[in-house]
Amino acid sequence: MTDTTRLRIAVQKSGRLCDGSMELLKAIGVKLSIRDRLLIAHSTNLPIDLLRVRDDDIPGLVMDGVVDLGFIGENELEEKMLERQATNRNASYKELTKLDFGGCRLSIAVPNEFNYQSVQDFNGKSIATTYPYLLERYFKQNNVDASAVMLNGSVEVAPRAGLADAICDLVSTGATLEANGLREVQEIFRSTAVLIQRSGELPAAKQALVDKLMPRIAGVMQAKE
Ligand code: ATP
Ligand code: ZN
Numbered sequence: 185m186t187d188t189t190r191l192r193i194a195v196q197k198s199g200r201l202c203d204g205s206m207e208l209l210k211a212i213g214v215k216l217s218i219r220d221r222l223l224i225a226h227s228t229n230l231p232i233d234l235l236r237v238r239d240d241d242i243p244g245l246v247m248d249g250v251v252d253l254g255f256i257g258e259n260e261l262e263e264k265m266l267e268r269q270a271t272n273r274n275a276s277y278k279e280l281t282k283l284d285f286g287g288c289r290l291s292i293a294v295p296n297e298f299n300y301q302s303v304q305d306f307n308g309k310s311i312a313t314t315y316p317y318l319l320e321r322y323f324k325q326n327n328v329d330a331s332a333v334m335l336n337g338s339v340e341v342a343p344r345a346g347l348a349d350a351i352c353d354l355v356s357t358g359a360t361l362e363a364n365g366l367r368e369v370q371e372i373f374r375s376t377a378v379l380i381q382r383s384g385e386l387p388a389a390k391q392a393l394v395d396k397l398m399p400r401i402a403g404v405m406q407a408k409e
Contacts, residue, residue, distance in 0.1 A: 190231040191390050194245050194254040197236040201377055204285030205255040209234075212400035231393065244268075246277050249382045252390060257286050259315065259354065259375040266317035276383040280398060284405050286377030287356070290315060293366040294350045295343045300369045306330040306350065312342035313352035315373075322372040340364040 195205045209216065215229040225234040235251055242254040243264035261277075268275035292311065294300050303326050313319050316332035323330050333348045340360055342348040354375075355361060355368055379401070386394065 187231075187233070189387070189389065190226075190233045191253065191393050192233050192235055192251040194235045194237055194242045194251040194256075196239040196242070196255065199239060201239055201255060201257060201286050204283065204377060208255075208283065208285075208401065208404060211404045212397055214397075231389075240264075243277070243380075246380050246382050247274050249384065252382055252386060253280070253394070254380050255283070255377060256380060257288070257375050257377055259288070259290050259318070259373060261378065261380065262373070263315045263318050266321060270317065278381045278383055280379045280381050280394075281401060283377040283379060283401075284408060286375070288354045288375055289356075289371045290318060290352060290373040290375065291355045291368045292319075292350055292352045292370040292372060293340075293355070293361050293368045296365050296367055298350065303328055303370060309349040310347075311350045311352050312339050312348035314339060315352060318373055319352045340366060 193209075195209075196202045206216075213229070214227050214232055216225050216227055216234060218225045223236055225236060227233070235245070237245070239256060239260055242256040243261045245251045246254040246256075247264075247268060265275045292306070306323065306328050307330060310331045310333050311319060312333045312335045314334070314336055316334050319332045332352075333342065335342060335347070339351050339353045341364060342351055343366065344364065351366065352372065358368060361368055381394065385391070
């Protein structure tokens with residue numbers, strides 16, 4: 185049985201949000217004994233359990249109330265929210281704070297030979313992406329009739345492989361795009377990591393712990409400014 189009195193926090197097991205999340209937890213005084221292969225890590229000094237999962241699973245775990253808090257990129261959070269709204273599932277959560285790591289942008293990129301003038305050029309085109317809901321919302325807002333091709337990996341090779349006319353993917357430096365003969369033409373979403381809480385009331389002791397940790401998070405971020 186899991187101990188429901190302990191605050192359950194979902195973090196990415198490995199990847200771009202992992203270091204930032206773990207460093208922040210450490211900086212606010214959460215001591216953890218992490219054994220690398222394990223899904224769950226227990227805090228040794230506070231009633232906190234970490235659930236170490238793929239980032240894609242974190243929005244759903246919070247929205248389903250399976251965990252109390254989650255560290256997640258706004259891109260993934262917003263995409264999953266749109267997906268769940270479209271399929272009539274609970275998509276509610278509370279944002280506790282934006283964080284100072286995980287910054288990136290979701291952008292449309294086209295092959296170098298694509299003569300791009302405006303977003304209207306995507307009418308009738310197909311765009312490979314891992315974020316079809318964010319992309320379709322953007323096209324709808326701009327009255328563009330384009331189709332999203334869902335790919336969970338290797339998005340940047342899709343045009344060369346003849347799977348799509350362009351791509352929509354996360355960019356931080358642009359080096360990956362360049363290496364694949366692509367150029368960024370349109371940013372559609374700007375993202376950072378955020379800390380979210382499940383909606384509904386937490387048991388008083390858990391809420392008190394969250395209330396104790398939040399000022400520490402603010403303090404740690406402020407000290408870095
Ligand atoms: P997982 O195995 O957990 O599913 P992943 O491959 O989906 O991992 P990462 O590449 O680790 O994910 O990225 C996780 C999150 O980090 C992204 O969704 C985004 O919010 C953020 N991020 C920050 N910078 C970048 C970047 N340059 N490229 C991709 N993601 C970035
Ligand atoms: Zn992922």
